[in-house]
Amino acid sequence: MTDTWNRHHVLSLADFTPDEYDTVLQTANSFREVLSRRTKKVPTLQGQVVANLFFESSTRTRSSFELAAKRLSADTLNFAPGSSSLTKGETILDTAKTYLAMGTDMMVIRHREAGVPQAIANEMDRLGVKVGVLNAGDGQHEHPSQALLDLFTITTLLDPNQPQLSLLKDKKIAIVGDILHSRVARSNLWSLTASGAEVHLAGPPTLVPQLFADFVKENKDKGRLKASSKQPDSSSNLNPLAFPRKLFLHWSLEPALRNADFVMTLRLQKERMTSHLLPSLREYHQQFGITRDRLKLCHPNVKLLHPGPVNRGVEISSDLMDDPQFSLISQQVTSGVAVRMALLYLMGSSKV
Known part of the structure; x- marks a missing residue:
């Protein structure tokens, strides 16, 4: 199924192909079956670290991504801007690089300004590291x-x-x-x-x-x-x-x-x-x-x-x-966990 997937980042749907949509849908459907079991966890991303960098308030999206990562057995890091070094003048890119230094494999980014996930993805690519960036909502751009x-x-x-x-x-x-x-x-x-x-x-x-x-x-x-x-x-x-x-x-x-x-x-x-x-x-x-x-x-x-x-x-x-x-x-709320599991799985698999 991952043969039709070669995306390292998910920042926009503007250039998604039908095959990529179907890959996400079919992968999510398989995880929906996992979530219906008594034991709702699989070892798919064991050893990988997912950082949820939410620079903007969120309940559903943040909780959904965190649960999705945990259901895939990934370790999670959660960022709270109010208690972070951003209040001391640290830049967003410096924050991202701090999480990179902690061994983060994937970053889930939400920000009130459009383009921030893209900027972080560009920086990860410039550094030559295989860290996937997933846009969890940026300004009036995309979700x-x-x-x-x-x-x-x-x-x-x-x-x-x-x-x-x-x-x-x-x-x-x-x-x-x-x-x-x-x-x-x-x-x-x-x-x-x-x-x-x-x-x-x-x-x-x-x-x-x-x-x-x-x-x-x-x-x-x-x-x-x-x-x-x-x-x-x-x-x-x-x-x-x-x-x-x-x-x-x-x-x-x-x-x-x-x-x-x-x-x-x-x-x-x-x-x-x-x-x-x-x-x-x-x-x-x-x-x-x-x-x-x-x-x-x-x-x-x-x-x-x-x-x-x-x-x-x-x-x-x-x-x-x-x-x-x-x-x-x-x-929709229930579907969110399965779909975000699918995205993290597909992005995590593309690292190998």
Whole structure:
């Protein structure tokens, strides 16, 4: 299975191929079976050290990565910025090199500024050390592992035994809410459009700007140029930017929800909003909140996702969030451990 995997770092999903997505999904599925056993630990990464360097607050992602590493029998180091030497003037790269000197094999990085995981990965490569860097969310850039666990949650629902990217071909998926500030949305744009799904973004114009239509189009055009420079028999399967991606923008909710198979709501990230982008939370819920009445526009078997944490009664009605007939939110949390085990395993195996 690792024959289709040669990534040393996981920083973005922009250049993931279908084979790489399927490798993650199938590996995660095997670890899901491990997590259902009485003994939930395997010796796969025994002797390796995983450092969780979270320069930004996190509950789900940090706990999920820590548990994933421990389930693989890795040793873990956890970084807390408030009590670190950063308060004494140490740079982020110096912090990373300190953990390198302790024998770290993989670094899981979260930071409020975009590009920090990439900078640390570049420094590890410059030093010539085989330390893998995994982006656990950087600014308004990407959150690859969240998008992969969303993909795993959906594909295992469609086929519990053989989750794969192609299961989402021609499915309609609505992503609703604060897309402007969402690194989760950016990573999901790459993964979901790569599957052949029809992705509809919906939200107020201040939170779903036109640039998202250009975002994929420009990169797709770049991909076509790259593809044309290869040999005639080159396949778009090897060139992810050349995929025919189906992305649509709406500044009202109804067209995005109509006949949708899946609806992903996003948290309003008030802490990242530097200006008054919304009149009020109440008005937002009235126009874009997901309720039972609005779900009647969707496919009868529609399912709901949310990366969390949730503002109950704002992005989604509280009763709907807890309804197992519709909500996949708890499954997303469970999927997170299996997917992050898969990523750590694949990255750890590539060191050998």
